Amino acid sequence: MDSARRESASRESAPTAPLDRIRIGSAPDSWGVWFAQDPLQVPWPRFLDEVSQAGYEWIELGPYGYLPTDPGRLREETARRGLRVSAGTVFTALHRGPAVWEETWAQVSQVAALAQEMGAGHLVVIPSFWRDDRTAEPIEDRELTAAQWRDLATGMERLGHEVRERYGLRIAVHPHADTHIDTEEHVRRFLDATDPRLVNLCLDTGHYAYCGGDSVRLIETYGERIGYLHLKQVDPAVLAEVTARGTPFGPAVRQGVMCEPPLGVPALEPVLQAAQRLDADLFAIVEQDMYPCPPDRPLPIARRTRAFLRSCGA
Template structure:
């Protein structure tokens, strides 16, 4: 009988994303009260804030709601377009400030930073070239370092940058270039296992190669057959999600057991937040998946 590894440094949680929530307000999404009730019922104790404005933004109200359900907040999330240069700094900082302020008030220590999309995830319109120029890479890396510094100084939070499909930080090549061009004291990574696999990357290899830069994990899997079709036909991320490209563990790739084992070996406390993209979805679909996923992760030792 094989012994289940003890993943005592991995703190498992879930996020509004796993309930089909992509926007602050959308009639196709479950109400926030139902999300909080069900994420607690599924056996998770940690959550992310999700899109700013989905959960209550008054810290006292939100604290009361999460405390009542035995939940705690691990991170907030912001979207940025820092490759566009200093001109976007003020508008970026205004958005970051709102989210960071609530994140800090909830006792969390991380701010997940997602780069802007080069392709519209609803309409498939090409918004920008998928490859950055050298000048844009410099804007992106210097901008993220500045963001890391100022978020730390102002709010006491660490930023973790999230490689994401249809953004400029996606493939292994882009992720490594980004890490090699940024200061580890200011910027680290939120490794999303599903997005990285979607873009052809190997999560275990990344953890083993750049372990000191892994500051946070998102756990998800992709369906390899759907992914092959998505790649073959150039399908944007939003429609790919509607096709079910992000699937319920353990039916997809990458296998999460070796990812979690590699993360445990880093010897640091790490959040591992389940994020199964499925926008839009039927309101009764998320809870059974969340419960099965929590059971699966327990079987992995998390």
């Protein structure tokens, strides 16, 4: 067992204070769901059954159209399994300027409306990939120009305002591998360029580690901007290999770069403790990117992960 795994295992057994400001959930992503429709994914009723069986109360909507989009039906399906919805998720390309606003809003509004109907308070916003998530082919330059950074910042502020005014939701922008908001430098630049009254951050611990970031330091430095958490770990050995080879994110996932807690990095206990010190109510949604995966794989992992997080006080 390497040092990172020994450290995580020792923390797992140590008693911890209750994390009473953290609400734990999971998401379709932890069941290998990346797309609204895909024959490699488990059917949505199985996801709902198993996420409840694993001991979670909160879920995200996942890709729009994977779960039922009729609010009445979705309320019935979630309620009878003891589940509630914390957030919806959208992808945006606002760095491309005002020309993409109408197309962006058409997508955002349908997801935000469903999230609102389900009683959620958040909309997770993921920047568009600069490499295609299916083919791994480059779509555009990896680095934004100064003008594109301005368009990204002003577009996200507009989005934050409109989503709050029309649907009562707060946006949480998700730094993500193979997007333009990924590294510590890019995250700092984005946060410094946007209004904290309109734009918060969804800190995904796995993606931030994948891109070289320190989650605890980000929470301690920009705590007032952390509005939402995704809990995830990376396998450091696989990460070193894919980084050295420049492997795109999709193939890296298929190589197992995202792994089951507490076997990877970052250690989640310090992250949760740092979030608890913010004295704010936060969702912490478990995600383990593993598309595609065998249909019987997710449930045992989800159960073990929920038990691990309970041992951390969450």
